[in-house]
Amino acid sequence: MEGGMDFLNCLDLDMSLQILMYLKDPSDLARVSSVSRSWRDFVIANGLFKQLCLRMFPQLSRVARVMELNKCGAKEPVEVGSSYSTEWESLARNHRVYATLARVCTSFLPEDCISKAISASSTDNYPEESIENTLRPADIVPHRPLYWSSKGQKNPAVPETLIYKLKSEFCVITEIKIRPFEAYFQPGSPIYSAKSVRFQMGHPKSPNDLGSRLLGDPLPSADDTFIWTYTSPEFPMAQESCLQKFTLPEPVLCIGGILQIELLGRVQTQEVDGLFYICMSYVRVMGRPLSPALRVEILEPSGTFVLKKDMQGKFHTQPGLPENEAREIPNDRWQRRIRYLQHFVDILQGNANVVEIEEYESGEEEDEAEEEYPL
Amino acid sequence: MKFCAVKQYFDDENNNNITSGASTTMIPLPNVESHPLAILITYCKKHLKIKANNADNKKETEKEMEQYEQELLKKVMPQELTELILAANYLNFKEALDFFCRAVASAIQNKSIEFVRKFFGLESDFELGEEEKLREEFAWSFEGVDED
Numbered sequence: 238m239e240g241g242m243d244f245l246n247c248l249d250l251d252m253s254l255q256i257l258m259y260l261k262d263p264s265d266l267a268r269v270s271s272v273s274r275s276w277r278d279f280v281i282a283n284g285l286f287k288q289l290c291l292r293m294f295p296q297l298s299r300v301a302r303v304m305e306l307n308k309c310g311a312k313e314p315v316e317v318g319s320s321y322s323t324e325w326e327s328l329a330r331n332h333r334v335y336a337t338l339a340r341v342c343t344s345f346l347p348e349d350c351i352s353k354a355i356s357a358s359s360t361d362n363y364p365e366e367s368i369e370n371t372l373r374p375a376d377i378v379p380h381r382p383l384y385w386s387s388k389g390q391k392n393p394a395v396p397e398t399l400i401y402k403l404k405s406e407f408c409v410i411t412e413i414k415i416r417p418f419e420a421y422f423q424p425g426s427p428i429y430s431a432k433s434v435r436f437q438m439g440h441p442k443s444p445n446d447l448g449s450r451l452l453g454d455p456l457p458s459a460d461d462t463f464i465w466t467y468t469s470p471e472f473p474m475a476q477e478s479c480l481q482k483f484t485l486p487e488p489v490l491c492i493g494g495i496l497q498i499e500l501l502g503r504v505q506t507q508e509v510d511g512l513f514y515i516c517m518s519y520v521r522v523m524g525r526p527l528s529p530a531l532r533v534e535i536l537e538p539s540g541t542f543v544l545k546k547d548m549q550g551k552f553h554t555q556p557g558l559p560e561n562e563a564r565e566i567p568n569d570r571w572q573r574r575i576r577y578l579q580h581f582v583d584i585l586q587g588n589a590n591v592v593e594i595e596e597y598e599s600g601e602e603e604d605e606a607e608e609e610y611p612l
Numbered sequence: 613m614k615f616c617a618v619k620q621y622f623d624d625e626n627n628n629n630i631t632s633g634a635s636t637t638m639i640p641l642p643n644v645e646s647h648p649l650a651i652l653i654t655y656c657k658k659h660l661k662i663k664a665n666n667a668d669n670k671k672e673t674e675k676e677m678e679q680y681e682q683e684l685l686k687k688v689m690p691q692e693l694t695e696l697i698l699a700a701n702y703l704n705f706k707e708a709l710d711f712f713c714r715a716v717a718s719a720i721q722n723k724s725i726e727f728v729r730k731f732f733g734l735e736s737d738f739e740l741g742e743e744e745k746l747r748e749e750f751a752w753s754f755e756g757v758d759e760d
Contacts, residue, residue, distance in 0.1 A: 244694045259717030267753035271746045274737045
């Protein structure tokens with residue numbers, strides 16, 4: 238039999254589309270559009286890259302329009318000519334922009350995307366137990382536990398929320414990692430985890446709302462300040478003080494650069510006051526910031542947005558190494574730390590004699606004025 | 613529902629002609645050649661058989677069907693896939709249609725442009741330099757492609 242049959246020519250539109258819709262990898266679709274002119278025109282005319290992106294990221298359903306910015310950052314001029322050529326140019330632009338989006342969202346090394354903390358629904362002792370502490374792994378500041386603590390509640394059903402701003406207003410997020418705090422200086426070393434956790438992503442209603450505000454003050458009403466365009470399923474949390482990984486069912490586009498962590502259900506009471514608390518020591522949001530090459534502009538009040546591709550823009554530099562995990566403290570070193578700190582606490586409380594500790598590594602700072610941090 | 617076009621014919625026949633037996637009726641299928649039709653009939657029979665064997669177990673049915681489909685693909689010439697799609701579409705045989713569409717997509721997954729052109733008997737109709745420009749624009753899609 239000589240050659241095959243060009244299915245794009247032989248089959249009707251629906252069937253050709255059906256075949257090409259089974260291609261999930263953007264690289265396959267890009268190659269298909271380089272096979273011949275008619276195939277390329279078919280891919281452009283039917284917006285196949287846009288459809289691929291919409292299937293991967295339903296959040297894109299609210300794209301109002303697509304823009305390409307040239308080197309001056311100005312919008313590419315609209316072609317003056319027949320309406321057909323304008324429409325074709327628009328389809329071709331969609332093709333280029335969505336192809337780029339599909340590519341960058343499917344091939345990257347996840348990195349931490351948190352830029353800064355915005356607010357916590359409550360904080361017990363500000364600033365010692367501020368949400369800011371969740372941005373640093375524990376061993377950056379030696380001898381001082383870093384964690385956020387909520388206020389205490391009698392009712393364990395009262396939830397808490399932590400809100401963060403991401404590195405870009407347009408990111409693709411794949412998973413969130415959280416480490417609950419273990420209060421090793423309290424009897425029994427209680428772990429103040431939550432029953433379950435849920436994530437929301439969105440944008441501020443008005444960009445000025447975030448302004449300058451103490452992190453200790455919760456936002457008057459987070460739901461009035463932000464519009465959430467994505468809510469994840471609920472994940473159970475383990476009652477362990479390890480870095481727990483919550484992988485989203487599918488990668489999600491965070492449009493607006495704001496992520497909220499909802500901590501649902503309290504588990505641990507504090508012996509001293511019998512109230513339920515939630516405390517977290519470390520949070521990371523894994524994914525990839527897409528700007529400056531790809532950006533979004535949110536159009537209020539419709540909530541739709543403009544997807545912009547900067548033709549000159551590069552992508553946020555990817556780390557060269559595989560996932561740049563915060564250095565997890567090896568268990569034995571952690572144990573030594575705990576013993577070391579416990580010893581100091583004992584000294585301060587007059588419970589122990591000053592005895593030379595030979596266990597800690599040389600080079601570790603000795604902090605004479607160690608304070609006990611209350612919850 | 614399989615072979616809906618044929619079933620339609622039966623239904624029409626039964627409505628029009630109460631006495632004549634189905635075995636003597638000729639059903640014209642002008643758009644289907646005998647070879648793809650034979651494959652489709654075999655596919656259909658196999659599907660019904662597997663379904664009957666695994667009456668309640670949907671997962672088992674799917675698994676067995678998948679195994680059969682893999683075997684079938686080995687015997688079918690890639691170029692025949694388009695004919696099979698046309699036949700399945702004409703006969704309104706949804707499962708077979710989905711399967712063969714998926715098969716075509718799988719056949720071109722991670723393959724080079726040259727492979728795809730050869731597979732479908734296509735020539736490049738790009739102007740000089742056009743293809744180079746595309747290869748540059750989509751350079752990322754040409755990495756890690758299967759060897760031809």
